[in-house]
Amino acid sequence: MVYYFKSMPSGHTLFMGLDKQENEHLIKHGWPEQDIWFHVDNLSSAHVYLRLNPDEDWQLIPGDLLEEVAQLTKANSIKGNKQNNITIIYTPHSNLHKDESMDTGTVSFKNPKLVRKHYISKRNNAILNRLDKTRTIKTVQEFKEEREAKDDADREALRASKAQERESEWMERERIRDAKHRKETMYADLFTDENMTQTNERFNEDDFW
Template sequence: MVFYFKARPEAGDYTIFMGLDKYENEELIKYGFPEDIWFHVDKMSSAHVYLRLQKGQTIDDISEGLLEDCAQLVKANSIQGNKVNNIDVVYTPWSNLKKTPSMDVGQVGFHNSKMVRTLSVEKRINEIVNRLNRTKVERTPDLKGINIPAVPFYALT
């Protein structure tokens, strides 16, 4: 099961998605796209949240508002991170995720730590989390065959 969310309207038509659990996250790690940016609460258990950029865009093209949506979503979907203030969210291109056979299910490392960015999140902003949750759509895509669809959000509803 993959959960899809619609970013704030002024950010543009972006797909934000996350897996149901660590097993689904494992599949998302394995079958990502080069346009995917991965988000996670630093040093705590949390959901793996992905932002699908448009072709030709890079991590530098992500607006502050879009970063805030992803950071709030990952914080809200962390049991530990949701309970405390002043957490860090790390994010990096999907291609920088490193998975070795010795790692636990859902666990990742990085090929290049210099490609990992950190965003400080002071507190949960319920207005953002509630707005995102109102757009939540659940799907079970064939990750091996078609991966996450890079289609406008309205086509998923």
């Protein structure tokens, strides 16, 4: 099962797996561009994720939102929940490294420099009670389907963007072609046989004034 929570008042989604086996699914089917991974530093804990909006910078997470996710992470660590003065580490999902040699539910980092820390002095029950009231549960399959739906939407958006780009390029080529044609034909009607005859007649008339 995957547990979902809603941050208030920002509305951001937080989620975590039931156990280390489900952590594997969260790693595999998370959203690398938007999900931020949280864990208690140097202690066993749940893998908690914050899903940012597409235009948000993970290094500029508001302090109150960061505290909410950190409190949820602390509360879901057997040892960390009982201790004061602990550190929560977090990094983008895209920075997680996982290979077959690693134990179930464990990860490392592609770039350790992209890991940030958040200090918690003690448990905040008010935050945890508020989050618990928003809790919903989905299956791992539903979580996987969310990722598949996102991938489908991203591909469709990319196709639409490329189609729009091709149309814009075609319209620009047509504009250039039309402008060139107008330039080439701008004076063409001045040199028709009729206009040339009229012009010669005027010149002939002027010869005898």
